[in-house]
Structures are given as C-alpha cells and as structure tokens.
Amino acid sequence: MEKMSDFKFVIIGSGNISRTYTTVLNKLEGMELVGMVSRSGERPDHINSSVEMGQSIREIENDFDAVILATPNGMHNKGAIEAANLGKHVLTEKPLDITREAMDKMIEACDANNVKLAVAYQRRTNPDNKIIYNLIREGKLGNIFAADMTVKNYRPDSYYESGAWRGTRDIDGGGPFMQQASHNVDLYGWFFGMPSKIISSYGTFTHDIEVEDHGAAILKHGDDMIGTIIASTSAKPGFDGKLEIHSDKGTVVLENDIITSWQIEGMENPSQSAPEEIHSGATSASVSDTSGHENIVKDFVQAIKQDRSPLIDGKSARLATELILEIYENKIS
Structure with missing residues (x-):
C-alpha cells in the first residue's frame, strides 16, 4: 500500500x-x-x-x-x-x-x-534532560555552584579521512567543540545560559587535522556558577557524555542524557528515561536510534x-555556536 x-x-x-x-x-x-x-x-x-x-x-x-x-x-x-x-x-x-x-x-x-x-x-527532547531543565527553571535544585560536562569521544584517523571537509576550519568550523560536542554544548547553554566569562585551552594531539582534537574550557556565570566543558575525539576508546551538577542541595549526574545519580535532599529521583540505549556518539557518528x-x-x-x-528555532540554537566561538576565541597562551 x-x-x-x-x-x-x-x-x-x-x-x-x-x-x-x-x-x-x-x-x-x-x-x-x-x-x-x-x-x-x-x-x-x-x-x-x-x-x-x-x-x-x-x-x-x-x-x-x-x-x-x-x-x-x-x-x-x-x-x-x-x-x-x-x-x-x-x-x-x-x-x-x-x-x-x-x-x-x-x-x-x-x-x-x-x-x-x-x-x-x-x-533537548530526551525525558531526563527536559526534567532537569524544568527543575533548574523552577529553582528546585537549589543554588547551583558547579556544572561539569565531559564529552570524551574517540574518532580514528579514518573518520577524518572519510571526507575532505572533516577537521577543517572553513567547513567543519572546528574540532570536537563545534562538531561532536555541539549537542552537549547546546544542552549546557539551554540549562545555564551564556556565561559571562570563558577561558580555554585546546590543541591537536593525535590526529593530522587543522583543528583541535582535545580541549577544556572554564566558564564563569553571572550568578558565580563555575562550569567546565571538556571535548575530545582523542579519548580512547570513547566514553559516554556526562554532566555533573552540584548545588547546595546535592548532586545530579546525567550520563548519555539519563540521570544515573540523584543525591538531591528531599526529592525522589524523577528520572523518566526508558532503559533502551540512546546514541551517545562516543565511538561513532552513525545513528541507530532515530x-x-x-x-x-x-x-x-x-x-x-x-x-x-x-x-529549537534559529535564535535558540544560535547560543550553542556563540558559546563554542567564545571558547575558541578565549584560548589562554
């Protein structure tokens, strides 16, 4: 039919x-x-x-x-x-x-x-990410003073060799911050907004490409929250993305968009994530879960x-690229 x-x-x-x-x-x-x-x-x-x-x-x-x-x-x-x-x-x-x-x-x-x-x-459509977003907006996680995000992927040389644009400044726009970690950086900005100050360090360590393959950034927010973002395509064998949120009420840990640790005083774990695997991108760009x-x-x-x-309209999505560009532009010597 x-x-x-x-x-x-x-x-x-x-x-x-x-x-x-x-x-x-x-x-x-x-x-x-x-x-x-x-x-x-x-x-x-x-x-x-x-x-x-x-x-x-x-x-x-x-x-x-x-x-x-x-x-x-x-x-x-x-x-x-x-x-x-x-x-x-x-x-x-x-x-x-x-x-x-x-x-x-x-x-x-x-x-x-x-x-x-x-x-x-x-x-942004994943259940636990939406829950955390709403809890932050409602102030129910308390005073958040730290948010630590790690996106430690691995890509072999064959990945960068598979397309002439891969690992280039003009087309890819950067390494793992702009490419593999872009989804995660979007979540960071969605949760916490644009930081007021950023310092970063990054370099090319294991691949023959124009852009970084590993880097780290420290982000200071207007409410004094300190954030960190690590992005890599050199971290063998590749690890699920993780976000750790620390507040005066305790700690929440999300791994691959699922709440895996809930230590918030006076609240039950609100996780609604299904047990099936969500694509993390840790070791491959291929998407099996659509x-x-x-x-x-x-x-x-x-x-x-x-x-x-x-x-997610253009204006909302713009924040992620803006944050990534600020990471690139505020590299310490």
Whole structure:
C-alpha cells in the first residue's frame, strides 16, 4: 500500500546523516521524501528510485514544503538562504552554522520570507534532560555552584579521512567543540545560559587535522556558577557524555542524557528515561536510534501547520555556536 503524505521534503546533502533523515521520513505518517540534492548528482544507496535527484535545489521539479539540511556545518547557511528565498521551510542539522555572520543571515532570510527555521538539537527532547531543565527553571535544585560536562569521544584517523571537509576550519568550523560536542554544548547553554566569562585551552594531539582534537574550557556565570566543558575525539576508546551538577542541595549526574545519580535532599529521583540505549556518539557518528530526530521532525511540521516557533528555532540554537566561538576565541597562551 502506497504511503499517503501531506508534507513533502527535499534533503540537501547525501552523506551519512541524510540516511538518518531518510529513515525518519519513511517512519513518520504523513511525510514523504520527494527529492535529494547531491553535489555529485549520484544517487546514494539509501535513496529509492522514486526520489528525484538534483545537484541544486532549483533542479528539483517535484513540489515540496521544506528542506532538511544534511550538508557539512559551514554549508548550512547557503542551503537555508536558498530554500528560504524559494519560500521553503528549513530544518537544519546541528550546529546552526559556524560563524555569527552566517547564522544571522540564515535567521534574517527565513524571517524575511516568513518561513520556519528549526535546528536538530534533539537531545533537548530526551525525558531526563527536559526534567532537569524544568527543575533548574523552577529553582528546585537549589543554588547551583558547579556544572561539569565531559564529552570524551574517540574518532580514528579514518573518520577524518572519510571526507575532505572533516577537521577543517572553513567547513567543519572546528574540532570536537563545534562538531561532536555541539549537542552537549547546546544542552549546557539551554540549562545555564551564556556565561559571562570563558577561558580555554585546546590543541591537536593525535590526529593530522587543522583543528583541535582535545580541549577544556572554564566558564564563569553571572550568578558565580563555575562550569567546565571538556571535548575530545582523542579519548580512547570513547566514553559516554556526562554532566555533573552540584548545588547546595546535592548532586545530579546525567550520563548519555539519563540521570544515573540523584543525591538531591528531599526529592525522589524523577528520572523518566526508558532503559533502551540512546546514541551517545562516543565511538561513532552513525545513528541507530532515530527517536530524537523523529521528535524534531514531527515538531517542525506541527510548528509549520500551527504557525508557531519550532522547539529549537534559529535564535535558540544560535547560543550553542556563540558559546563554542567564545571558547575558541578565549584560548589562554
């Protein structure tokens, strides 16, 4: 039986992450992939023959409602602006982009053309992350004085060799802070806001790339909270991301977006996470659990139909890149 759809997508980019979105659109009711843009023009093996291929969005003849940007980081702005100027809504992979100027132009183009702009920071949809966000906003965790985040991934040389843009400043925009830890940095900013002062140190230790493969930052907030973020692709064999929050009421530890330690006085552990594995990215960029992406895509389509802001719009997602750029710009000598 042919799948019925009332919302049609074109994916721009044919690499690994496009496979994830193809799977998502095949799963979700009422949604259909009708086109894909690939710079090579070649049809990837995960795209069936009914999907129209083109080397430019303007070559796609099928009617469609929105694009999904699955291109490398520094190319998001080009796809977003072109789609917005055609009156198409835009969902982009993280990060929004890698420079302030590019992000601003994306947001301005979507606003000027009255189309939605959403960003796939899907970790915000995970149950325990939403619980912690609300508890912080309600002041129920007490006076938070420290937040320590570690994103100690490992990537072999073959990962960086798999694409000419990987590990480059102009396209990737940086190493693990901008790439692998971007989701985690987004959570940090979502929970605690933008710090007032940052100092950092980072370098390239185990890979032949232009950007860092390991680094650390100390972040000072206006309420005197001290944060730390460590990001790496050199930490063999790769470890699940962790966030430790310390307050005058006790400690909360999240590992891979699940509350694994709850030591808050007078409160029961509120964890609602299911026991199944959530993709951590510790050792691989491949995504097997697409539930987070499904949440983002469903919200994006609902936001368009209801004429409301998406869960993570351009302005909200901009904070993560801004924080990462501040980390890069405030390196100690």
